[in-house]
Amino acid sequence: xxxxxxxxxxxxxxxxxxxxxxxxxxxxxxADVIAxxxxxxxxxxxxxxxxxxRKPVESLQxxxxxxxxxxxxxxxxxxYFTRLFSDVVGSRGHVYAIEPVEIQQYIAKSTxxxxxxxxxxxxxxxxVETALESLHLPRKLDLFWISQNYHDLHNKYFGPVDIAAxxxxxxxxxxxxxxxxxxxxxxxxxxxxxxxxTLHRIDPATVRREVEAAGFVFxxxxxxxxxxxxxxxxxxxxxxxxxxxxQFILKFRKPQTPTPTPAVHDGQHDFDFNIGVWxxxxxxxxxxxxxxxxxxxxxxxxxxxxxxxxxAELEEIEADGPKGHWEGLTLFLYNPxxxxxxxxxxxxxxxxxxxxxxxxxxxxxxxxxxxTVNDKTILVRAMWSDIKPESHQYEESYxxxxxxxxxxxxxxxxxxxxx
Numbered sequence: 001x002x003x004x005x006x007x008x009x010x011x012x013x014x015x016x017x018x019x020x021x022x023x024x025x026x027x028x029x030x031a032d033v034i035a036x037x038x039x040x041x042x043x044x045x046x047x048x049x050x051x052x053x054r055k056p057v058e059s060l061q062x063x064x065x066x067x068x069x070x071x072x073x074x075x076x077x078x079x080y081f082t083r084l085f086s087d088v089v090g091s092r093g094h095v096y097a098i099e100p101v102e103i104q105q106y107i108a109k110s111t112x113x114x115x116x117x118x119x120x121x122x123x124x125x126x127x128v129e130t131a132l133e134s135l136h137l138p139r140k141l142d143l144f145w146i147s148q149n150y151h152d153l154h155n156k157y158f159g160p161v162d163i164a165a166x167x168x169x170x171x172x173x174x175x176x177x178x179x180x181x182x183x184x185x186x187x188x189x190x191x192x193x194x195x196x197x198t199l200h201r202i203d204p205a206t207v208r209r210e211v212e213a214a215g216f217v218f219x220x221x222x223x224x225x226x227x228x229x230x231x232x233x234x235x236x237x238x239x240x241x242x243x244x245x246x247q248f249i250l251k252f253r254k255p256q257t258p259t260p261t262p263a264v265h266d267g268q269h270d271f272d273f274n275i276g277v278w279x280x281x282x283x284x285x286x287x288x289x290x291x292x293x294x295x296x297x298x299x300x301x302x303x304x305x306x307x308x309x310x311x312a313e314l315e316e317i318e319a320d321g322p323k324g325h326w327e328g329l330t331l332f333l334y335n336p337x338x339x340x341x342x343x344x345x346x347x348x349x350x351x352x353x354x355x356x357x358x359x360x361x362x363x364x365x366x367x368x369x370x371x372t373v374n375d376k377t378i379l380v381r382a383m384w385s386d387i388k389p390e391s392h393q394y395e396e397s398y399x400x401x402x403x404x405x406x407x408x409x410x411x412x413x414x415x416x417x418x419x
Contacts, residue, residue, distance in 0.1 A: 034061060038056050044078075044083075059222075059249065065088050070094050071095045071141065072141050073095060073147075074149065075100055075103070077111075094123050094125065095124045097127070098135075099111040140173065141173050144180045150202060154197070180211065183225070188379050190357075190379075200236045201236060226246055232402040233379065234377075268334050269310060278416055279417055280317070281412065282297065284411075285407075288407045299319060314331060317330070326347075327349075328346065330346075366381065367383075368382075381398075392414055396408070
């Protein structure tokens with residue numbers, strides 16, 4: 001028997017589709033559902049203009065979102081991804097668009113626009129709460145999505161948020177097997193912690209360390225938004241790179257069965273090997289980036305003593321070479337919250353500080369920072385290796401291409417002096 005619906009009822013059913021997911025879902029596959037969501041003619045022109053840079057089809061495919069899912073879009077702003085998620089999850093799913101109260105002074109207009117949109121889309125809930133309070137949701141999530149804003153959680157104007165508590169709250173908000181996806185602007189490998197504030201970037205390795213510490217398992221990484229031309233040492237708002245920065249997308253999963261949270265390494269004593277009096281032989285490149293760099297060699301003494309019961313160390317360097325006497329002073333300081341060491345160095349002739357930050361791993365200490373050479377900002381990598389009770393090697397390398405290539409600038413071989 002053929003069933004014919006009155007024209008008025010057909011129109012009502014079609015109108016109802018727009019109230020529950022924007023673009024009606026008539027697609028036969030997930031790829032078609034996503035393509036249909038991106039092609040939705042109701043999307044704002046401003047959103048469609050950003051598609052070339054944001055690659056929404058590939059991003060949604062990587063996220064794993066599907067019809068019926070419960071999704072949280074953290075710091076949704078005007079709802080670029082919220083609208084897309086709404087179309088994909090459809091009437092059986094729901095999208096929680098979270099607008100953190102900490103930054104409402106910056107996004108109040110966008111929040112109001114998204115609330116207007118949500119009023120006609122029943123599968124969207126817009127909330128304005130603190131970052132941590134917003135994660136107490138009425139249903140468990142299949143996907144937690146944060147785009148270009150994970151780094152902001154570390155910044156002063158955002159609190160900063162207790163990042164360990166935040167990631168644990170995301171873990172608790174997800175279903176077993178649920179996904180946590182972080183999309184953000186890439187910082188150079190080993191970039192200092194304050195790069196989130198100064199450049200609005202973050203090292204993907206930092207994200208992995210913080211998220212996995214909450215119990216998540218790393219799933220995969222996408223390079224669809226990678227841009228090798230981005231030096232990763234300038235602000236994301238710099239006109240030379242704004243809108244097409246190098247970006248990463250990391251996907252983590254909440255295990256199906258609970259796993260013990262891994263113990264965090266306490267690195268307070270990682271630099272104990274450095275304490276004492278040492279003879280040092282130094283080779284320093286005068287211009288590391290020159291094709292045939294001139295080098296000078298120096299010999300001298302390094303004295304390192306611990307401060308604050310090992311939470312800090314003070315290093316004094318005195319050396320002589322063909323260009324005369326050279327002195328340096330270094331403060332090593334342990335950050336128990338980040339489980340990292342910082343190295344702040346001053347040359348007696350210059351009198352300014354340069355700083356690196358990092359940790360002990362795989363038998364080596366590697367610290368990363370920034371400096372200026374020939375009026376250009378570069379990356380600096382300090383590394384202690386071949387560590388033995390009576391000797392070790394220290395070297396510095398420079399990179400002027402965002403960490404893609406490194407050149408040695410300073411090598412010191414240290415031998416303990418008998419006391």
